[in-house]
Amino acid sequence: xxxxxxxxxxxxxxxxxxxxxxxxxxxxxxxxxxxxxxxxxxxxxxxxxxxxxxxxxxxxxxxxxxxxxxxxxxxxxxxxxxxxxxxxxxxxxxxxxxxxxxxxxxxxxxxxxxxxxxxxxxxxxxxxxxxxxxxxxxxxxxxxxxxxxxxxxxxxxxxxxxxxxxxxxxxxxxxxxxxxxxxxxxxxxxxxxxxxxxxxxxxxxxxxxxxxxxxxxxxxxxxxxxxxxxxxxxxxxxxxxxxxxxxxxxxxxxxxxxxxxxxxxxxxxxxxxxxxxxxxxxxxxxxxxxxxxxxxxxxxxxxxxxxxxxxxxxxxxxxxxxxxxxxxxxxxxxxxxxxxxxxxxxxxxxxxxxxxxxxxxxxxxxxxxxxxxxxxxxxxxxxxxxxxxxxxxxxxxxxxxxxxxxxxxxxxxxxxxxxxxxxxxxxxxxxxxxxxxxxxxxxxxxxxxxxxxxxxxxxxxxxxxxxxxxxxxxxxxxxxxxxxxxxxxxxxxxxxxxxxxxxxxxxxxxxxxxxxxxxxxxxxxxxxxxxxxxxxxxxxxxxxxxxxxxxxxxxxxxxxxxxxxxxxxxxxxxxxxxxxxxxxxxxxxxxxxxxxxxxxxxxxxxxx
RNA sequence: GCGACUGUAGCUCAGAUGGUUAGAGUACCGGCCUGUCACGCCGGGGGUCGCGGGUUCGAGCCCCGUCAGUCGCGCCA
Numbered sequence: 001x002x003x004x005x006x007x008x009x010x011x012x013x014x015x016x017x018x019x020x021x022x023x024x025x026x027x028x029x030x031x032x033x034x035x036x037x038x039x040x041x042x043x044x045x046x047x048x049x050x051x052x053x054x055x056x057x058x059x060x061x062x063x064x065x066x067x068x069x070x071x072x073x074x075x076x077x078x079x080x081x082x083x084x085x086x087x088x089x090x091x092x093x094x095x096x097x098x099x100x101x102x103x104x105x106x107x108x109x110x111x112x113x114x115x116x117x118x119x120x121x122x123x124x125x126x127x128x129x130x131x132x133x134x135x136x137x138x139x140x141x142x143x144x145x146x147x148x149x150x151x152x153x154x155x156x157x158x159x160x161x162x163x164x165x166x167x168x169x170x171x172x173x174x175x176x177x178x179x180x181x182x183x184x185x186x187x188x189x190x191x192x193x194x195x196x197x198x199x200x201x202x203x204x205x206x207x208x209x210x211x212x213x214x215x216x217x218x219x220x221x222x223x224x225x226x227x228x229x230x231x232x233x234x235x236x237x238x239x240x241x242x243x244x245x246x247x248x249x250x251x252x253x254x255x256x257x258x259x260x261x262x263x264x265x266x267x268x269x270x271x272x273x274x275x276x277x278x279x280x281x282x283x284x285x286x287x288x289x290x291x292x293x294x295x296x297x298x299x300x301x302x303x304x305x306x307x308x309x310x311x312x313x314x315x316x317x318x319x320x321x322x323x324x325x326x327x328x329x330x331x332x333x334x335x336x337x338x339x340x341x342x343x344x345x346x347x348x349x350x351x352x353x354x355x356x357x358x359x360x361x362x363x364x365x366x367x368x369x370x371x372x373x374x375x376x377x378x379x380x381x382x383x384x385x386x387x388x389x390x391x392x393x394x395x396x397x398x399x400x401x402x403x404x405x406x407x408x409x410x411x412x413x414x415x416x417x418x419x420x421x422x423x424x425x426x427x428x429x430x431x432x433x434x435x436x437x438x439x440x441x442x443x444x445x446x447x448x449x450x451x452x453x454x455x456x457x458x459x460x461x462x463x464x465x466x467x468x469x470x471x472x473x474x475x476x477x478x479x480x481x482x483x484x485x486x487x488x489x490x491x492x493x494x495x496x497x498x499x500x501x502x503x504x505x506x507x508x509x510x511x512x513x514x515x516x517x518x519x520x521x522x523x524x525x526x527x528x529x530x531x532x533x534x535x536x537x538x539x540x541x542x543x544x545x546x547x548x549x550x551x552x553x554x555x556x557x558x559x560x561x562x563x564x565x566x567x568x569x570x571x572x573x574x575x576x577x578x579x580x581x582x583x584x585x586x587x588x589x590x591x592x593x594x595x596x597x598x599x600x601x602x603x604x605x606x607x608x
Numbered sequence: 609g610c611g612a613c614u615g616u617a618g619c620u621c622a623g624a625u626g627g628u629u630a631g632a633g634u635a636c637c638g639g640c641c642u643g644u645c646a647c648g649c650c651g652g653g654g655g656u657c658g659c660g661g662g663u664u665c666g667a668g669c670c671c672c673g674u675c676a677g678u679c680g681c682g683c684c685a
Binding site: 031033034035036037038039040042049051053055056068069082083085086088090091094111112113114115117118120121122123124125126178179180198199223225226227228229231455456482489491492493539541564565566 | 620634636641647679685
């Protein structure tokens with residue numbers, strides 16, 4: 001009658017329509033409720049939960065009594081309709097239950113280090129060491145499924161748009177990206193190392209040069225840099241894209257609908273920016289204090305230097321006499337109380353600034369009046385001019401930061417977010433996208449004055465060779481762009497430099513001659529010599545997108561088996577010290593104080 | 609590399625100002641309970657208070673060092 005070895009249905013399948021049928025289910029014991037004469041077991045599998053039960057009428061009643069959490073069991077039984085008063089609306093199978101006639105324990109479980117039932121927070125160390133238990137928990141389980149669905153959706157969408165997925169090598173050569181490489185020693189070439197790709201940057205360009213026209217890959221990337229909450233150590237994934245005979249516009253018009261569609265599909269109904277605004281890097285820094293602005297925050301900074309120049313507020317007035325200095329205002333509608341202003345001022349102090357001046361507007365005898373020490377110093381006319389410029393009114397405030405923009409912009413950006421957060425001006429039900437464009441090609445080292453590439457040196461400068469040969473290199477912009485959503489940088493991309501003469505010139509500006517370029521980037525240089533099409537691309541981070549969709553702030557919450565903050569795998573115990581035989585094969589010897597530096601990774605062997 | 613916060617039972621946490629035998633919930637073990645769905649009730653076992661040193665008559669608590677975790681800065685697109 002019951003044919004399959006383990007199950008006829010999943011723990012999500014059974015409904016009132018199955019009442020009276022004999023079924024077979026397998027799964028984990030999620031939770032047991034023992035009432036003496038009747039035993040309830042929540043049986044869980046990947047799909048859902050079904051309540052199974054036994055009483056002394058069941059031949060296996062005593063076996064069911066001995067079950068513990070996370071045992072894996074198979075039960076045979078009959079589906080019974082629940083009395084309407086006993087229906088559990090929280091689970092899909094809540095209208096029925098299964099009366100156990102036979103049961104088999106497929107696998108026992110010891111006392112759990114990490115309960116699967118319930119969703120309280122547990123220390124990451126435990127969660128990572130017992131990741132397989134953590135992954136059984138509903139929410140993480142669902143997020144990993146979300147990630148998988150996102151990737152699948154992207155694949156279909158990209159293929160439908162005429163892109164082809166290719167796999168690029170994992171063992172490769174060091175690339176010109178800026179991060180530290182993971183190195184893999186070569187056995188055949190002792191003393192030489194492969195690098196794991198920081199991104200398939202060179203390969204995707206070579207694929208274009210090879211004539212494949214439109215490439216994408218859900219590609220693993222490896223970077224040996226210290227992590228952050230939104231930056232995994234070790235490996236992460238990108239939607240890597242490259243297009244031939246394409247300019248910046250083509251990339252934008254191709255990727256925008258993909259991202260919009262993705263966030264509409266999986267964003268749980270949150271609204272998605274219809275047309276992604278484009279903000280020049282310079283404007284982003286000016287108005288938002290960052291190149292990854294959160295546009296859910298409506299506040300924009302403005303220059304108010306003219307109102308402070310020559311004013312009675314000496315600190316700003318004398319500041320403004322120096323070259324390159326200005327004063328910017330952050331408007332704070334609704335922040336017009338001394339209490340709030342003082343709180344923000346001390347926020348700025350905690351961020352390492354001497355403070356943040358402010359004006360707030362209140363009513364006095366029916367008239368609007370600017371208050372606070374700054375207003376007193378600059379007088380009512382200038383105060384009123386500022387109010388008009390910022391379009392503020394009664395009950396509003398504005399904060400002021402002065403100096404060289406580079407020195408205060410970052411803090412100003414954080415203050416902008418802090419102010420909007422405190423005043424509840426951020427719409428959390430939105431995905432606000434924007435493109436950041438026109439990044440400068442070069443930057444000047446503040447101390448030495450030396451020029452260097454500010455981003456990827458292989459990007460095409462706007463204006464091409466002519467722009468590089470005439471005028472100030474610091475004024476040259478690149479066809480480089482970022483895509484940002486809710487203050488999270490999803491990706492950067494660029495129109496690539498496919499012209500050798502332009503590439504040589506760009507490197508010359510930062511002090512490297514032809515020989516240097518030929519030696520360091522021989523693969524790319526060679527490829528550019530034999531007919532490279534104009535091409536451009538982008539590479540949004542998969543985890544970053546899933547994080548946003550899942551409303552998480554930590555990348556490990558959307559990763560199956562993440563490394564910890566010290567790039568250790570606590571579950572399987574990586575990295576490990578190789579055997580002496582392996583080292584000999586590779587021609588390697590570990591030098592220095594090995595004992596203190598190759599501390600075994602805790603976890604795998606259970607020591608602590 | 610640097611900074612902030614954290615480290616007490618298998619797990620989550622509480623332990624003012626230093627003071628007798630370090631507590632609770634949960635999990636685990638035993639008992640009771642036929643309608644629960646975070647079931648309930650009774651009982652029990654379980655601790656090198658991260659580690660080392662110091663101050664003190666006395667340290668989970670104070671001091672120094674060290675290890676580990678998270679978050680941030682540097683770094684990183």
